[in-house]
Amino acid sequence: MRAGSMPPVLTVFLRLVAMMQRRRGPLIVSVAAGTLAALLSLSPHIAVALTLVELFDGTPDGGRIGLYALLGAIGVVGRHLAYGLAMLVSHRVAYATQYELRRSLAGKLARVPLGFFDQRAKGALRTTLLNDVDMAEDGMAHLVPETLAALLTPLLAFAAMATLDWRLALLVLAPTATGVWLVGALMRRGGEVTRRYQAMSARMAHVAAEFAEGLPTLRSFNQSNQALERARTAFAGYTALAIDWLRRSVAPAAVAQLFLVGNLMLVAPAGVLMHADGMIATDTLIVFLVLSIGFGDLFAGIAGLAHRLTRQVAVLDRIDGILEAPELPVPAMPLLPADGSVEFRDVGFSYGGRRVLDGVSFRVEPGRCLALVGPSGSGKSTIAKLIARFHDVEEGSVLVGGTDVRCMAPDGLHAHVAMVFQDVFLFAGTVRDNIRLGRPDAGHDAVVAAAVAAGAHGFITRLPQGYDTPLGELGQGLSGGERQRLSIARAILKDAPILVLDEATAFADAENEALIQDAVARLAAGRTVIVIAHRLSTIVHADEILVLDGGRVVERGRHAALVAADGVYAALWHAHEEAHRFHHGGGRLAEAAP
Known part of the structure; x- marks a missing residue:
C-alpha cells in the first residue's frame, strides 16, 4: 500500500488500518468508544455553558444548576x-x-532464498521482528483509533453547533481548519528531514554498538581515541540535525498550534457584534464562547498524532522490506533426486552486479570427494551455496541426483544435503536440542551415537547436566572446537547422502583439529563430499580437485598431477608448505627467538 502520490501520514494510516482489517468489528468499537470519550470531554464545557445561561437568566434555578453540574461530572x-x-x-x-x-x-x-540472509545483517532482521513490530503496536493500538476519533469528534461537534447557528459554527471551524492545514504542510516539508533523522539515528546506533563491542581490541592497539572520534562525529551529526530541525520547525509549529486552539479569537468579537445587533440570543453567544474553547482542545493532539504517524514510516518500510521480498520459486510438481551425485552445467552467477561464477561445469559421482580450492573471492563458497539453492543460478543449471534443484521442493533438497560451515550456529537450547536439529525426532541413543562419532561425547558428559546442559546464545561457554564437533554430530544425525564442508578445522587448535578431522572422516564415509579447502593438506586424497580463479575453473585433477603442472594449484601448495614450516618452527620468528 505504498502510494507515492499520497502524503506519508495518510499512507501510513491506511497501511496500519490494512494490517488490522481482519478485526474490523473490534476496531470500529474502539473508534466509536474513543469518539464518545472525545465528545464527553466537552461535557464540562457544556455544563458550564448551561450554568452561565441559567445564571444570566433573571431567575436562576438552583436545581437545574445542580443538575448541570451532576451531568458534567457524569460526562x-x-x-x-x-x-x-x-x-x-x-x-x-x-x-x-x-x-x-x-x-x-x-x-x-x-x-525466501537462503541467500536473502547473506544480504542483510542478522541484527537488522532481529530488530524488525522484535523492535519494529513492537513499535507498530503504537500505531495499531493508539494512532489509528485516536486519529479517527480526532477527526470524527470535531465533525460531530461542528454539526451540533451548526444546528444552533451556522455562521458562528463556521467561525469556530475556520481557525482550526487553518491550523490543520499548517500541520499538514509542516509534516510534508519535514518528511525528508524525518528520513534523514531516522537514518542518522540508525547510523549512531551502529557506531555506538561497534564502539562498545570493539573497545577491548581498539584499546589493545591504542586506537580507542580514533574510534571515539568516529562516535563523536556520529553523535555530533545527529545533534546538529536535531537542532536544525527544531530551529526550523518551532515557529511554524507554534503558529499551527495557535490556530488549532485559537477559535475564540474569531468567535468572541464576531459573537459579541452579532449579539449587539440582535442577530443571536444571549444563550447562543454563551454556548459558542464556551464550546469554542473546548472545540480547539479536540484538535490539540493532531500535531502529535501526525508526528507519531510519520515516525511509523521507517518501521513499516522495514517490515514491508521482508514481507515483499521475492520468494524462492517452488515447483507445483516437485521432483526427487535419484542418487547422491552433484553436477554443475555451465553455471553463471552474479552477486551485487559482480560476476562470481562464469561457465563452471563439473560432476561428482555418488560417494566421491570433490575439493574446491582457489584464492579468496574465487567462487568456492558460492558453489556450495548454489548446491543448497541459497540462490538460483542465472545461467546453466545445478543438478542434485540428476534433478535440477529448481525442480525440487526446498525440504526435499535440504533433506538430501548436509552442510558444515566454519561459522557454527548454536541456538539457546540444550546440547541435545542442538544436535537434534539434524533430525528432530531422533531418540537419545541416536543423539549419543552421533556425538560419539563426532568426538563430542567426552566433553558433553563433562558438562554440568550432560546432554541436558543449556547452552547460552551462540554456544557461549564452549570452545570453537567443541562447537564445531556439535555441528558435525548434527550432520551425522541428519545422515544426508551429500555433504558440503566449508573447512571445519580452519579455526581449530592442534588438539581439536585432530579430533575434528577424525569426526569429518567418519561423517564423509560413503557420502558424496564437496569440501572447500583452506588447508590443502586436508584434501590431498580427494578424488578430484577443482582450482577456481576469478569465478572460472582454471585447473582440475588430483593432487600430484596438479602440483606437477606447476600452475595455480602448485603455487597455492608451495605457499601452504611454507606456512606449515613457519608454523612449526621454521619461520623467521622462530629463528629470532632466544
Whole structure:
C-alpha cells in the first residue's frame, strides 16, 4: 500500500488500518468508544455553558444548576470509562495483529532464498521482528483509533453547533481548519528531514554498538581515541540535525498550534457584534464562547498524532522490506533426486552486479570427494551455496541426483544435503536440542551415537547436566572446537547422502583439529563430499580437485598431477608448505627467538 502520490501520514494510516482489517468489528468499537470519550470531554464545557445561561437568566434555578453540574461530572466519568474501553479493545486488536504479523514475517523468512540472509545483517532482521513490530503496536493500538476519533469528534461537534447557528459554527471551524492545514504542510516539508533523522539515528546506533563491542581490541592497539572520534562525529551529526530541525520547525509549529486552539479569537468579537445587533440570543453567544474553547482542545493532539504517524514510516518500510521480498520459486510438481551425485552445467552467477561464477561445469559421482580450492573471492563458497539453492543460478543449471534443484521442493533438497560451515550456529537450547536439529525426532541413543562419532561425547558428559546442559546464545561457554564437533554430530544425525564442508578445522587448535578431522572422516564415509579447502593438506586424497580463479575453473585433477603442472594449484601448495614450516618452527620468528 505504498502510494507515492499520497502524503506519508495518510499512507501510513491506511497501511496500519490494512494490517488490522481482519478485526474490523473490534476496531470500529474502539473508534466509536474513543469518539464518545472525545465528545464527553466537552461535557464540562457544556455544563458550564448551561450554568452561565441559567445564571444570566433573571431567575436562576438552583436545581437545574445542580443538575448541570451532576451531568458534567457524569460526562467526565463516562469519558474515562469510554477511553478505557477504547484502549482495551484497541490493544487486544494490536496484540493479536502483532502475533499474526510476526508469524507472517517468520513464514516469509522460511520461503525466501537462503541467500536473502547473506544480504542483510542478522541484527537488522532481529530488530524488525522484535523492535519494529513492537513499535507498530503504537500505531495499531493508539494512532489509528485516536486519529479517527480526532477527526470524527470535531465533525460531530461542528454539526451540533451548526444546528444552533451556522455562521458562528463556521467561525469556530475556520481557525482550526487553518491550523490543520499548517500541520499538514509542516509534516510534508519535514518528511525528508524525518528520513534523514531516522537514518542518522540508525547510523549512531551502529557506531555506538561497534564502539562498545570493539573497545577491548581498539584499546589493545591504542586506537580507542580514533574510534571515539568516529562516535563523536556520529553523535555530533545527529545533534546538529536535531537542532536544525527544531530551529526550523518551532515557529511554524507554534503558529499551527495557535490556530488549532485559537477559535475564540474569531468567535468572541464576531459573537459579541452579532449579539449587539440582535442577530443571536444571549444563550447562543454563551454556548459558542464556551464550546469554542473546548472545540480547539479536540484538535490539540493532531500535531502529535501526525508526528507519531510519520515516525511509523521507517518501521513499516522495514517490515514491508521482508514481507515483499521475492520468494524462492517452488515447483507445483516437485521432483526427487535419484542418487547422491552433484553436477554443475555451465553455471553463471552474479552477486551485487559482480560476476562470481562464469561457465563452471563439473560432476561428482555418488560417494566421491570433490575439493574446491582457489584464492579468496574465487567462487568456492558460492558453489556450495548454489548446491543448497541459497540462490538460483542465472545461467546453466545445478543438478542434485540428476534433478535440477529448481525442480525440487526446498525440504526435499535440504533433506538430501548436509552442510558444515566454519561459522557454527548454536541456538539457546540444550546440547541435545542442538544436535537434534539434524533430525528432530531422533531418540537419545541416536543423539549419543552421533556425538560419539563426532568426538563430542567426552566433553558433553563433562558438562554440568550432560546432554541436558543449556547452552547460552551462540554456544557461549564452549570452545570453537567443541562447537564445531556439535555441528558435525548434527550432520551425522541428519545422515544426508551429500555433504558440503566449508573447512571445519580452519579455526581449530592442534588438539581439536585432530579430533575434528577424525569426526569429518567418519561423517564423509560413503557420502558424496564437496569440501572447500583452506588447508590443502586436508584434501590431498580427494578424488578430484577443482582450482577456481576469478569465478572460472582454471585447473582440475588430483593432487600430484596438479602440483606437477606447476600452475595455480602448485603455487597455492608451495605457499601452504611454507606456512606449515613457519608454523612449526621454521619461520623467521622462530629463528629470532632466544
